[in-house]
Amino acid sequence: MMSELNPFIKIRRDLHQIPEIGLLEFKTHAYLMDYITALPQEYLEIIEWETAIIVRVRGKVGAKTIGWRTDIDGLPVSEETGLPFKSIHPNQMHACGHDVHMSIALGLLTYFSEHQGQNHLVFLFQPAEENASGGKLLYDAGVLDAWMPDEFYALHVQPNLKVGQIGTKVGTLFAGTCTIQAKFSGKSGHAAYPHEANDMIVAASQFVNQIQTIISRNVDPIEGAVITLGTFHAGTTGNIISGEASLTGTIRTLTPEMSRLMQERVRQVAHGIEQSYQCQVELILEQGGYYPVVNTEKETTALIDFMKDHSKVDFISSPTAMTGEDFGYLLDKTPGAMFWLGVDSPYGLHHSMMSPKEEAIPLAIEVLEAFLTMKIN
Known part of the structure; x- marks a missing residue:
């Protein structure tokens, strides 16, 4: 029923059914493009590269560019959740929450396609986070050169945190x-x-x-x-x-x-x-592009202060985790931060029964609309 009330939960369920391994995300790419091209296009510009999609929301002035990154690939895991919208692809599953990441990014892009800020906002729908360091591939190929963000941000679902909890730290997160x-x-x-x-x-x-x-x-x-x-x-x-x-x-x-x-x-x-x-x-x-995820001090401190002040966020100071993430390569080139988003699942990342609580999706969209609005104005 909740998916009928919130279109981005419906999107998450659609994407959850079609997980694909890195650089082979053809159905996912087509789904994303169908949605993105149906949005108001007045402020939007789009670049496609392999299965990646980069969307720029032009700002009124464009003195700087804020980047938001989401990964789009799945894992070679045979799903055992028993969900009615479980994966239709054998031995492939969104067991790391990238379906949630994408639905949140589409929610944010939907909002900003109709709410132009002073500065540019770039959305990177990045392939191959799990297997081929898609962030490094994009960066090294020069795909981001024209719209290179001055600051880059991203989130990752965390099954061990409750919905409403957001966690990060200055310095090495992953x-x-x-x-x-x-x-x-x-x-x-x-x-x-x-x-x-x-x-x-x-x-x-x-x-x-x-x-x-x-x-x-x-x-x-x-x-x-x-x-x-x-x-x-x-x-x-x-x-x-x-x-x-x-x-x-x-x-x-x-x-x-x-x-x-x-x-x-x-x-x-x-x-x-x-x-x-x-x-x-x-x-x-x-090693490829799987550098440590090092959150830069200025940008992360501002993010933490925002989250602590938001009425719907329970901010958690997070310890460093031995989890790997190729967003570390982009943060090695550009200031920014990654944070954990609580999704309260009894099963952890990469588990065949990992099932995030979907109410985290509209909550994240609401909080991040406010955060990114602050960053681009």
Whole structure:
């Protein structure tokens, strides 16, 4: 019933049914464009790039530009919510709340398409946040050059906060991330003759054990960092020594300097495994645009002050999280801030049953209309 009362909850449900993996968001792009082009166009200008959409709401003066970014991609997760509007795409789900992000952005764009401010307002509907650092792709391709914001803002849903709660902090809100891919190549053989083979399960297992010591012996315990290996694949049957093994994982750090240190130590461990086990290790470390999300002081302080004063917001001072977000790349280039939006779900981000409370959508639109109006006037 609520979706009938609020069109942006209806939009969220529509988008929730068509999640798509990064850079393949073709249905999502078409849905967004259909909606955006149906708005009053007097103040609007539109650029499309791959599956991205950038909309500028021209200001009366245009002395500066304020940016609002939303991500549009889904995750390779098989949805188990049982919702009547659950994903129609097998093994794809909006398990990170990007459907909520988009519906809020469309609500804001709808308002500002009819309420022109003094300064420009740019809406970035960004693909590939989850898998290919779409923010970096857009920035590096020069797509934003003509309308580069002077300040950039974004939100992310937070299942652990109640509806009405908004949280952030000055400085590092989210960690930077770096993916690990490692392939170990040796020599397969019969289980009864290990001396004639070169066992990559043993070699890869030693790699797994040794890189755990990077956290305990190379990282300042006050700063903190994380290495997690999420996959390990090797072998075909119990009586054959595996000549190959592969694994994937992630590094999470709070500063670029710590990320560089961690990556160098992982490379050194891999080189040591090659020498110790007389094998080859193909190691790929890819950070892309997943820099730490560092909220700049001036812009974030102003955002916090606004949220504390708003009657419908319960502001929460948030701790730094090891969550990764490619908005960090844009904040490395442009001042601004990201914040958490409470959606009160018992299941966390990326969970197959994550289901945000939809009343957060109209609340966020109302609060952010006021915030962005203040920023552009």
